Amino acid sequence: MKKLAPVFTLFALFLLLGACKSDFNYYYYSKEETEVLSQFLNLPELPDDYTVTFPSHLSNVGLFPRAVERDKAVLGRVIFYDKKLSKDGTVACANCHKQELAFSDDKAFSDGVYDRSTTRNSIALGSVANFSAYYGTDLNGSSAIRFFWDNRAETAAIQSRGSMTNEKEMDMTMHDIATTVEAQPYYAPLFKKAFGSTTVTDELVLEAVANFVNAMGSFQSDFDAEANQSTASYSGNFGNTVYDNDFSGFSAAQNRGKKLYNNNCASCHSGNMGRPVLQLANNGLESNPTDLGVGGITGLNEQKGSFKVPTLRNIALTAPYMHDGRFANLNEVLDFYNTGIQNHPFLHADLKTGNQPKHMNFSESDKTDMIAFLNTLSDEHLLDDKKFSNPFKQ
Amino acid sequence: MRPFILIFAGFLLLAAGCVQYHYSPNFVQTPYVVKKGDGMVTAAISGSPVALNGDFHASYSPIKYGTVMLNYFQAHSSFTENNFLGGPSYLQTTKGYLVEGAVGAYKPFSFGTAALYVGWGQGQMRNDYGINRIADLGLQRFFVQPTFTYKNDWFRLGIGLRFVRLNFPSGNIDYRIEPADVVIIQRLEKESPFWFPEMGGNIGIHFKPVTISANLVIMATRPAAEYSFDASNIGVGLSLELQELFKKRNRNSVIEE
Structure with missing residues (x-):
């Protein structure tokens, strides 16, 4: 048995070494992607969690949020704040939906491109209990709760399109939006994460924005x-x-x-x-x-x-x-x-x-x-x- | 015999993989060595509800009452998942290995042995979630294992209780994998090392120098699903007892001379 003593000692040493080391690396963006993104954006190394959880007093009566896809919400956040996606490069969704005002505007009518003015008050996005969350409706299907003051949009995506193409707001065509997005280097990695490809279409742009907007829960009141x-x-x-x-x-x-x-x-x-x-x-x-x-x-x-x-x-x-x-x-x-x-x-x-x-x-x-x-x-x-x-x- | 083999093969195919996992137990090896110079090698395939694995084992007694043991374990599962992006479906796989060595002391009896082994090994579990989303975890395992074996001319029975210290010292994880799995991996990172027992054994028919055995290992106490551990393996093995093989060869060569 004495001959085995060194072997036992070696095992004990391995055991001790094993206890000391812990080296976990979580990565989301590749080095190349990080280089591109960090030139323009302050995004966290790992994406934020955009899961919406309803308070129990709402979930107990059958209200539930629709699932938000994290990677799409991350992309949607960038689009939401990107002023390049307006005709004169001065207006983003966030101009009329300011975070510090629960995503509303403190003006009766918001400022659009070329100093134009909107015709209705900006609806506070943070005021809505997860836009299309009601009773099983989904992002691309009909929502029980419609959008805009005149309820003309069925989904958050249609609502976003309405604002992007409104001549008093961002005054773009969806083709312009897709082309502009495609031209910005920071969108390629975000699209790849969200949709598995760098191909930009107007539907995907709207889907991303809708995911971001749907994540705006305000239930910690x-x-x-x-x-x-x-x-x-x-x-x-x-x-x-x-x-x-x-x-x-x-x-x-x-x-x-x-x-x-x-x-x-x-x-x-x-x-x-x-x-x-x-x-x-x-x-x-x-x-x-x-x-x-x-x-x-x-x-x-x-x-x-x-x-x-x-x-x-x-x-x-x-x-x-x-x-x-x-x-x-x-x-x-x-x-x-x-x-x-x-x-x-x-x-x-x-x-x-x-x-x-x-x-x-x-x-x-x-x-x-x-x-x-x-x-x-x-x-x-x-x-x-x-x-x-x-x-x-x- | 053939229907049995077919049924068993069918079971293994059905049992093979449908979720990712971060640890799978190899068989609790019970060397049938009773004296200096005895040795054996074993190859086994095993399946579980989530995996199809290969187990390789070699043991040898270089000194009286002492054994060294080497184990290699290869885990594998794969399944096709529908692409949530709406594109073509893609393959998800789990591949892993564990190499370990152990030393043991045994006490021979007329019917078999009682033995105690101490071992250490390391390996890796690599889960590929498709579209280049990979979670790679390094693992180290230390174990202490009392075993009992019984053998006669035509029968083998070995049981063991393996007390395991499982450590995950490193990981390289694509954060795009399923968020629920990220949570599990973070739990592994935080709570590792784990201490838990595994029970296992084998029962076999011996045709000198070969044994065909059925093998089973069960993780005894861990709530395996909480950590995406594969909790058990069942399979068949083929062992060769070296002292019998060489004895047979020597006898043959004497006859030839």
């Missing part, structure tokens, strides 16, 4: 944290009734504001801040509207003057309000619902008392409480989440 807690003991479809109960982590004012919201607003905007109850409504902004909204697209008389009903996530961050940005702050919005609703043949029933526009009669303290509640819908994490930020080197 105080409201979600409280709603998760309050609904934890419920199972199945508990509807909105659970949201009527006071949230233990809310102040008295926030709980009063929540109650007022549930009694006066939730029938359209939803109590759980998931899927809006209504897709469109005439909310009586004007008795004789010049902007026909949904009716301008469908031609249906009863839809003239109707607009998309958004969820109110991040609402406190996304002033000004309404499709034309006419209200500068939430106080003005509540004042409008207090006394300003105009009569219209197709004014939504919830905004009527008999045949007359409803006056909600919020007191000053009611308004303060409601605004306190609406502030709980903000997800501040979204505003400085690096994976949604501008990747271009300034």
Whole structure:
């Protein structure tokens, strides 16, 4: 046995050496790809995770996010911030959808190419509970929730195309977009990662943007944290009734504001801040509207003057309000619902008392409480989440 | 015999691969050496629900009560996955090997031996997820293995309990592989080394100097799926006992003389 002692010693040595070493290398971009990308972009060495997870109070009632493909979202992020993809090279999607404003704009009408101005207020992307996430719709299929204030786009991809080709926004053709993308050296490695090839088509560009936009979840709000807690003991479809109960982590004012919201607003905007109850409504902004909204697209008389009903996530961050940005702050919005609703043949029933526009009669303290509640819908994490930020080197 | 072989071959083909894995146990070798100068070599093929493997083993007793052992293990699986990019489907493969050496001390009895082996080896598992997405992990294994063997003129039975220390010291991983697999690999990196027992053995019919055996190894306690470990292998082996082979040759040469 003595002869074997050196061998045993050698094994022990191997064992010790093995315990010390740990050398794991994760790579995503090749050296050549990194060289190209790093000239133009600040992308992390390994791609960010764009998985969207809904808070339990939403997933418990059957709402779920659509899957986001990471590599496409990475590509989509670059396209979203790329000003080269506009006619005069000054406008990107991000110009009208600013991260620090929950991907909205603080102007009533945003600036487009050649100092042109858009005709409607920029919809806050971070306000939407994952664009096409509802009940099994997918990116390329019809979404239960449509896009734009007049609901003319079925999918996020169609919505992106609408903005890229709008002469008041980016004023490109999709052919121009694809050609411009193809000409930028930094897109080749990103396309290869996302689609397995460097071939650029307008469909692939839109698919990438849609993946990025769909990843913009904003579910780390105080409201979600409280709603998760309050609904934890419920199972199945508990509807909105659970949201009527006071949230233990809310102040008295926030709980009063929540109650007022549930009694006066939730029938359209939803109590759980998931899927809006209504897709469109005439909310009586004007008795004789010049902007026909949904009716301008469908031609249906009863839809003239109707607009998309958004969820109110991040609402406190996304002033000004309404499709034309006419209200500068939430106080003005509540004042409008207090006394300003105009009569219209197709004014939504919830905004009527008999045949007359409803006056909600919020007191000053009611308004303060409601605004306190609406502030709980903000997800501040979204505003400085690096994976949604501008990747271009300034 | 032929139907049995066909059924077994069919089983192995069915058993071969459908997911990637980062470790697969080789057979617990139980050398049938009872005295100085005894030796054996074994070749075996094995399958599991995810793999088709080759096992090669050589052992020799250079001194009284002492054995050295060399094992080589080759793992392989492959399957075709539909291309999520919408293009043509592509092949995904797992290839791996482990080379190890061990020394052991044995106590012979009239019916067989009791032995204790200590061994160390290293190898690699390479998972190719298609479209050049590869996760390459280096692995090292240390083991202590008590074994018991029983043998008579026509029968062989060996069982062993292998206490394993499995370490993944290095890896080269394309981050484009399935995110769930990245999570598993990161878990391996973080939690390695692992200590766990593996049980195994073989049972065979002996036709001097050859043994045809059935072999089995089972990872005893690890929650294998959590780490993409292949938890077991089953297969057939062919062994040659060198002392019998040489004895036979010597006898033949004496007769010829």
